[in-house]
Amino acid sequence: MTTVTRPPGPATLPPGPTVPRAVQGAYALASPLRGMRRLREKYGDAFTVNVPIFGHAVVISGAAEVKQLFTAGAELVDNQEVNLGRVLGPRSLFALSGEEHRRQRKLLVPPFHGRRLAAYEKIVEEETVRELATWPEGRAFATLPSMMRITLNAILRAVFGAEGAEFAELRALLPPFVTLGSRLAVLPITKKGRWNPWRRFERMRREYDAIVDRLIAKARPDGDDVLSMMLQTRYDDGSGLSREEIADQLLTLLTAGHETTATTLAWAVERLRRHPALLEELAEDDGKLLDATILEVQRTRPVIDLTARQVKQDGFQLGRWTLPKGYVVLVSIALIHDDDALFPHAATFDPHRFEGARPDLYQWIPFGGGTRRCLGAAFATMEMTVVLRTLLRDFTLEPTTEADERWHSRGVAYAPAKGGRAVVRRRGGIA
Template sequence: MTDAAVVNSDAPTTPLRRPPALPYPKVAQGVAFAGFRRWMMRKAIDKYGPVFAINIPFFGRTVMVADQKLVKQVFMASTDDLINVQPNLSRIFGDGSVFALDKEAHRTRRKLLAPPFHGQSIKNYEKIIEEETLRETANWPEGTEFRSLEPMNRITLNVILRTVFGADGIELDYLRKIIPPWAELGSRMATLPEPPFSLGRRSPWGRLAEFRRNFDDTVFALIDKAEADPRLDERTDILALLLRSRYEDGTPMSRQHISDELLTLLGAGHETTASTLGWAFERLRRHPDVVAELVRENDEGGGDYRQAMILELQRARTVIDFAGRHVTAPHFELGNWRIPHGYTIIVSLADLHRNAEIFPDPEKFDPSRFVGTRPPAFAWMPFGGGTRRCIGAAFANTEMDVVLRTVLRDFTIETDNAPDEKVHFRGIAYTPKDGGLITVRRRRAA
């Protein structure tokens, strides 16, 4: 694939211009994309600019984009032209997941899912977030270095379980046990081709299938309990809201689709937030000036600087580094390029966030860049964009805010000049390699 003009069959007089392509074998490109994507992207952008083509297993012929104006085109495109990337996470979450849906089916499902993630519903969850933070931090060691990533995973998992199902119980204890190993395995398998034949129950795909059967059985039991609850109409948990929801024709969601969506919320709703919080503590340890300002503001009851810190954290340590679309139109006009039908377009979120023209000195961790100002549109996009922007973005922001507010209130975070932790790729999310090591001391009442 080259820049050379090629005649387009549906418009014989129009030259077909494609972005410059990486001149390496497909397998080599696939290995680089899967295992060394951040490095590969930076090298390719330095050589070819913010738009270039690759050809990789799984996604096939793909155009990578890290230009703000072109990113806007991708995310604002009609769903008649671009649909969700193929394949996608519905392979892990199920055919009833919002990841599997496009066009009108996708719009309709998002309307059903939206109420728990807006306004007063999120405000109601703040108490749960603080309770789970206090439960987890009650036994934090004082003066001893420890990994923050695992406690953050436990907090976010317990929060999403309680907000989804409404209460604790034997079923939730079981889900706490099986979800973490599933999330770790699923994230590693998410961008690997599924074999055309069974490799047995002990294979990774066999283990994922066994988990799914166990998860569905547990959720169906919880649905039975909820439907038998005489106070179902008063409940505010997400399961109850989904059971009460109706499509425009009056029909309810099927049990299997509810299970698929709940798995999507559990899988996508805790690990990414926990990873970002792990990065928060990794960054704060190395920035005493940021910690001092956060503590001062927190003690005075404010939160603007904390919000700015969260925005900068998501820019500087982007946990999910790309979002994709699939071209279903005969071709898609992307700036000066014409992208053929069947191609994948991937927006490199991490590289978008390190654009020095938009974010001066992008390698610097500087929350002040977001104090009193909103992030620029289509340049700060940790939750993706357009009609497929993460539906739980506001929930995740609230969760990070409450966890940090609670920890800063109760603990002093010790700072030093330790080297930055390297980035560790877990299959989907990028985490601190050493787990966000911190040392804390409990604050004593004056």
């Protein structure tokens, strides 16, 4: 019989493993996705864990409880105390809670919706065509590095609006900066010690801040790039964003709008090559099947597995459970996406399930959900659509019978272990 150690206060918690936190943490690091699936098989769609960074936490994947969590007020559940603000800065959206989060989010929505979003499509296509021109024909290569360059260049141009010396510096700085930050974000490493990796990260952050300071000084007051809009924007009291707020929010946009989108694109290549019939259908597609394919890639290969909230009121009732204040609630994105009751034959990659139907945003949640759903979801979707549309227009993607690529943890995101390998032929070229 499974027993659970309960903290003080009224609580009704789901069952879970009782081994020490360090052991659970080691298991979570060594086998995160497989471990989650095994825990669900043993305990059901909700279970209690005790792991480094999160501490005592309840993992859920039942649709009703996920919806309840995402729609609960900030007085009940809100941002977890230990969050990506550790690497993105204390003024980033990931670090903010409550009213402060709502105020900043409201200011940052306009650049990523409506006509401004449509204006970025040309930038994404230009960067895609430029990168695809370097692709070799007839031999296998990993597409993830290319996707990283496309999404990095596109978000840099969208955020800053032009080219220049600072862009070259950011192109060189951001990839290792993001990689290191992604790893530090999921490791229980303090900032103490002479040889601590945080020291290297903090040096890179100072370099980033210096570049942003120069870009702020050069920004056009009437520009339509994201930085110019941030400089123009005002809170209800007439005050503008501080330099620290701008730097942290730009870093959030640059990182969140870069690695995760590129990784999903690499997964899309990996999935498409293993479904030749779908490739043939996409060759005659009017765009609807491509949209559905992107949704299905994100369902079957979510690059972020967890989204979290922290209980702010003792005795919070979440479905069957009564949770104490301070507990973290983790939503397992992969587990809810794998639910046959929500997605029949969930293990099967089938984009047709989304043709003519939009997903339920409390069940299909690669961007998280509720008031903390990813601000750049629309931008990311546009980017993926433009990149894949251009790729399938200009190249034939050769199918393969190789085994599926394994999931590989890059820290925050999960990528195809071989980088989404492809073999391509240019359309209209010589065979």
